[in-house]
Amino acid sequence: MSRTASLRSGAVQGPDTPPDGSPGVAPVLSVEGLTVSVATAAGPRPLVQEVSFALRSGETLAIAGESGSGKSITSLAVMGLLPPNVAPTAGRVMLGGTDLLRLPERRMRAIRGDRVAMIFQEPMTSLNPVMTVGAQLVEAIRAHEPLSAREARGRALDALRAVRLSEPERRLSQYPHELSGGMRQRVMIAMALALRPDVLIADEPTTALDVTVQREVLDLLRDLKRDTGTALVLITHDMGVVAEMADRVLVMKDGRTVEEGPVATVFEAPAADYTRALLAAVPRMGARPPAPPRPVAGPPVLALRDLVVGFDTGRGLLGRPTHRVHAVEGVSLTIAPGETFALVGESGCGKSTIARAIAGLVPFSGEIEVAGRILRGQRDVTRAVRRDAQLVFQDPAAALDPRMRVGDLVAEPLAIHGIGSRAERRAKAEALFERVGLPRTALDRYPHEFSGGQRQRICIARALALDPRLIVADESVSALDVSVQARVLALLKELQDELGVSYLFISHDMAVVDSIADRVAVMYLGQIVETGTRAQVFGDPRHPYTRRLIEAVPVPDPRHVRPPRLREAREIPSPVRRRGDPPARMALRDMGEGHLVAEA
Numbered sequence: 204m205s206r207t208a209s210l211r212s213g214a215v216q217g218p219d220t221p222p223d224g225s226p227g228v229a230p231v232l233s234v235e236g237l238t239v240s241v242a243t244a245a246g247p248r249p250l251v252q253e254v255s256f257a258l259r260s261g262e263t264l265a266i267a268g269e270s271g272s273g274k275s276i277t278s279l280a281v282m283g284l285l286p287p288n289v290a291p292t293a294g295r296v297m298l299g300g301t302d303l304l305r306l307p308e309r310r311m312r313a314i315r316g317d318r319v320a321m322i323f324q325e326p327m328t329s330l331n332p333v334m335t336v337g338a339q340l341v342e343a344i345r346a347h348e349p350l351s352a353r354e355a356r357g358r359a360l361d362a363l364r365a366v367r368l369s370e371p372e373r374r375l376s377q378y379p380h381e382l383s384g385g386m387r388q389r390v391m392i393a394m395a396l397a398l399r400p401d402v403l404i405a406d407e408p409t410t411a412l413d414v415t416v417q418r419e420v421l422d423l424l425r426d427l428k429r430d431t432g433t434a435l436v437l438i439t440h441d442m443g444v445v446a447e448m449a450d451r452v453l454v455m456k457d458g459r460t461v462e463e464g465p466v467a468t469v470f471e472a473p474a475a476d477y478t479r480a481l482l483a484a485v486p487r488m489g490a491r492p493p494a495p496p497r498p499v500a501g502p503p504v505l506a507l508r509d510l511v512v513g514f515d516t517g518r519g520l521l522g523r524p525t526h527r528v529h530a531v532e533g534v535s536l537t538i539a540p541g542e543t544f545a546l547v548g549e550s551g552c553g554k555s556t557i558a559r560a561i562a563g564l565v566p567f568s569g570e571i572e573v574a575g576r577i578l579r580g581q582r583d584v585t586r587a588v589r590r591d592a593q594l595v596f597q598d599p600a601a602a603l604d605p606r607m608r609v610g611d612l613v614a615e616p617l618a619i620h621g622i623g624s625r626a627e628r629r630a631k632a633e634a635l636f637e638r639v640g641l642p643r644t645a646l647d648r649y650p651h652e653f654s655g656g657q658r659q660r661i662c663i664a665r666a667l668a669l670d671p672r673l674i675v676a677d678e679s680v681s682a683l684d685v686s687v688q689a690r691v692l693a694l695l696k697e698l699q700d701e702l703g704v705s706y707l708f709i710s711h712d713m714a715v716v717d718s719i720a721d722r723v724a725v726m727y728l729g730q731i732v733e734t735g736t737r738a739q740v741f742g743d744p745r746h747p748y749t750r751r752l753i754e755a756v757p758v759p760d761p762r763h764v765r766p767p768r769l770r771e772a773r774e775i776p777s778p779v780r781r782r783g784d785p786p787a788r789m790a791l792r793d794m795g796e797g798h799l800v801a802e803a
Contacts, residue, residue: 228259228260229259230257230258230259230297231258231259231260231298231299231401231402231434232257232258232281232296232297232298232319232401232402232434232436233256233257233258233295233296233297234254234255234256234257234277234281234294234295234296234297235255235294235295235296235297236253236254236255236293236294236295237251237253237254237255237277237280237291237293237294237295237296238251238252238253238254238291238292238293238294239251239273239276239277239280239285239289239290239291239292240289240290240292241288241289242288242289242290247292249292249458250273250276250289250458251273251276251277251280251458251459252458252459253293253294253459253460254273254277254294254453254455254458254459254460255294255460256453256460256463258402258434258436259434260401260432260433260434261428261429261432261433261434262434262435262450262451263428263434263435263436263437263448263449263450263451264434264435264436264437264449264450264451264452264453265437265438265439265444265445265448265449265451265452265453265466266278266436266437266438266439266452266453266455267439267440267442267445267452267453267454267455267481268440268454268455268456268461268481269440269456269481269684269685269686269687270440270654270655270684271457271654272455272456272457272458273455273457273458273459274406274438274440274455275406275407275438276289276458277455278321278404278406278436278438280296280304281296281303281319281404281436282315282319282321282404283303283306283308283311283315284315284321291304298314298318298319298401298402301314303319313347316343316346316347316395316398316400317347317398317400318400318401318402319400319401319402319403319404320394320395320396320398320400320402320403320404321395321403321404321405321406322388322391322392322395322403322404322405322406322408323391323406324406324407324408329391330379330387330390330391331379332378332379332380333378334378335375335376335377335378336363336374336375336376336377336378336379336382336390337356337359337374337375337376339390339394340355340358340359340362340363340375340390340393340394340397341355341356341359343394343397343398344358344359344397344398347398348398356375358397359375359393359397360372360375361397362393362394362396362397363375363389363390363393365393365396365427366389366390366392366393366396366423366427367389367423368386368389368390368393374386374390385412385413385416385419385420388408388409388412388416388420389420389423391408392408392420392423392424392427396427396431396433399431399433400433401433401434402433402434402435402436403428403433403434403435403436404435404436404438405424405435405436405437405438406438407438407439407440408420408424408437408439409421409439409441409444413549413550413711414549414711414712414713414752414755414756415549415751415752415755416549417444417755417757418754418755418757421444421447421448421757424437424448425448435448437449440684440685441685441757442470442481442482442485442685442759443485443714443756443757443758443759444757445466445759446466446470446757446758446759446760446761446763447757447758447761447763447765449466449761450465450466451463451464451465451466452464452465452466452469454469454475454477454478454481456477461475461477461478462474462475462477462478466761467761467762470482470759470760470761471761480686481685481686482759484685484686484688484689485685485714485759486685486688486689486712486714486715486717486718487714487758487759488713488714488717488741488753488756488758489717489741489742490717490718491717491718491737493738493742494721500539500540500541501539501540502575503537503538503539503540503572504538504539504540504542504573504574504591504672504673504705505536505537505538505544505561505571505572505573505574505592505673505705505707506536506537506538506570506571506572507534507535507536507537507557507569507570507571507572508535508569508570508571508572509533509534509535509569509570510531510533510534510535510557510560510567510568510569510570510571511531511532511533511567511568511569512530512531512553512556512557512560512565512566512567512568513527513528513529513530513531513532514527514528514530515527515528515782516528516779524782525781525782526779526780526781526782527779527780527781527782527785528778528779529728529729529778529779529780529785529786530553530556530729530778531553531556531557531560531567531729532553532728532729532730532778532785532786532788533569533730533788534553534557534726534729534730534731535731536724536731536734538673538705538706538707539705540672540703540705541699541703541704541705542705542706542721542722543699543705543706543708543719543720543721543722544705544706544707544708544720544721544722544723544724545707545708545709545710545716545719545720545722545723545724545737546707546708546709546710546723546724546726547710547711547713547716547723547724547725547726547752548711548725548726548727548752549711549727549752550711551728551777551778552726552727552728552729553726553728553729553730553778554677554709554711554726555677555678555709557707557709558594558675558677558707558709561573561584561592561675561707562584562589562592562594562675563578563581563583563584563588563589565581566580566581567580567581568580573588573591573592573672573673574588574591574592574672574673576588576591586619586620590620590669590671591671591672591673592671592672592673592674592675593616593665593666593667593669593671593673593674593675594666594674594675594676594677595659595662595663595666595674595675595676595677595679596662596677596678596679597677597678597679597681599650599655599658599659599661599662600650600651600655600658602662603650603658603661603662604650605649605650605651606649607649607650608646608647608648608649609645609646609648609649609650609653609661610629610632610633610636610646610647612650612661612665613632613635613636613646613661613664613665613668614628614629614631614632614668615665616665616668616669617631617668617669620669622669629646631668632646632664632668633646635664635665635667635668636664638664638667638698639660639661639663639664639667639694639698640660640694641657641660641661641664654687655683655684655687656683656684656687656688656690656691659679659680659683659687659691660691660694662679663679663691663694663695663698667698667702667704670702671704672704672705673704673705673706673707674704674705674706674707675706675707675709676695676706676707676708676709677709678709678710678711679691679708680692680710680712680715681710681711681712681715688715692715692718692719695719696719706719708720713741713752713753713756714756716737717737717741720737721736721737722734722735722736722737723735723736723737723740723741725740725746725748725749725752727748728778728786729778729786730786730788730789730801731789731791731799731801732746732748732749732789732800732801733745733746733748733749733798733799733800733801734791734798734799735794735796735797735798735799736796736797736798739794739796739797739798740798741753743798745794745798745800746800746801789801789802790802
């Protein structure tokens with residue numbers, strides 16, 4: 204019986220038991236008492252302290268924890284890729300009988316990629332944008348094996364086929380920007396596995412991906428590990444991914460190991476308080492009890508009527524556009540006062556484009572009604588409209604000017620709209636800081652002096668400065684650790700109960716949406732395919748695409764057995780069509796009590 208099967212059935216194995224259950228099998232990678240420090244004016248300061256683990260062939264070890272816990276520093280130390288001012292100061296990293304920490308860079312370069320490979324979180328920054336996919340794969344292969352260009356190209360093609368990338372021959376001649384995020388991540392996996400390494404380190408390989416693409420990548424890693432026997436180190440803060448993928452889990456906090464053990468044991472009987480808090484913060488589909496619908500009081504805060512947003516692209520012989528991106532195609536919805544309405548779907552479905560249209564950042568046709576004001580085009584989006592509808596973006600670090608103090612950033616909307624004196628704006632900023640759980644004394648600090656969760660709270664405080672009727676939260680918690688995410692979601696709910704503000708909550712995380720939304724609309728290629736209350740859409744999904752999204756959500760339960768499904772390479776659907784060939788509009792049919800579903 205496999206290790207995973209034994210864990211699923213409840214058998215508990217010790218941390219030194221190999222995956223196949225046979226004692227005495229030597230680990231392929233062993234980290235012993237690893238300490239990594241950064242050089243400071245006051246001397247070395249440890250970032251990772253006395254971390255130890257062993258990894259055997261065909262085993263998956265998940266290293267879990269929040270940002271700053273030392274997960275990625277540990278993996279970079281194993282790979283010999285630490286920044287110049289950071290270095291290992293104690294311990295050993297043994298690959299077979301070789302201590303990687305003692306090797307010179309020349310010998311480490313030969314091992315890196317050949318015997319130990321790594322997949323990074325953001326494939327776009329890991330791939331060279333000016334080289335084709337094929338050239339990069341061939342370069343990596345020929346750097347380690349004495350193959351001709353033709354032989355290396357054949358190996359590269361086999362690697363792309365192994366990761367089930369559609370049209371692998373064509374992908375070899377394409378550049379990274381021509382591929383979707385999921386395709387780029389498959390290329391990174393192919394590059395890492397082309398040399399058949401003993402150990403593969405995957406650092407947050409699915410964090411930036413949609414739930415369905417994440418499912419494909421996880422299934423792919425599982426299959427490749429089974430077929431090649433490669434040992435996998437999976438670094439993540441997503442406990443659902445840990446539960447589904449790992450044989451053992453190591454939990455880190457503040458650079459130290461908090462807990463380690465078989466995944467079933469850690470999830471069912473966590474020994475450390477931090478592990479228990481981490482697991483308690485994980486959003487779970489279906490965990491929120493059914494709630495009666497909110498009473499509708501007054502006219503809608505937001506109404507979209509046949510909203511259309513498109514962009515021309517391509518150029519013909521006479522310079523005329525040849526294609527059109529149908530980003531949003533005939534979307535209609537309403538949001539009542541005090542309601543949370545969620546838009547869900549994969550990247551490119553039009554969710555964020557709707558947010559930009561509401562803010563007047565893109566041209567549109569149709570009608571947008573914000574707090575009683577009818578907008579029929581981008582020019583109608585005035586300051587008064589923007590005052591009633593505020594945005595909170597995904598990346599708080601990019602949304603805050605690093606040169607301005609956070610108190611000035613929160614008071615800036617008041618200054619732009621000419622509200623109050625300087626002292627009154629300062630007082631309002633202080634009150635908003637307290638309201639989102641930050642001390643008044645922090646107003647004179649800069650954005651880089653705050654954590655990611657604190658920066659998102661600052662963005663929420665700034666959005667509240669003008670007392671808006673509607674807040675559009677565009678992937679506002681997707682970049683946050685699970686415990687920080689839980690605190691931000693609780694804050695949004697608390698503010699809604701107190702202030703009566705409405706939310707348009709845009710996300711691809713179905714579990715998060717299930718925990719906060721009153722009503723949900725599922726978007727696909729610019730159109731709504733299903734909408735209704737949270738209980739209707741998640742409890743009784745009718746459209747195949749909705750069911751596919753829900754089935755792809757990682758389940759934070761090691762004993763959950765996911766039913767097998769056919770997986771094959773497929774073309775990613777595109778909203779780009781030739782001019783004069785618009786997509787067919789999908790009619791929504793009422794299944795009862797406002798549950799609307801498009802014909803499949």
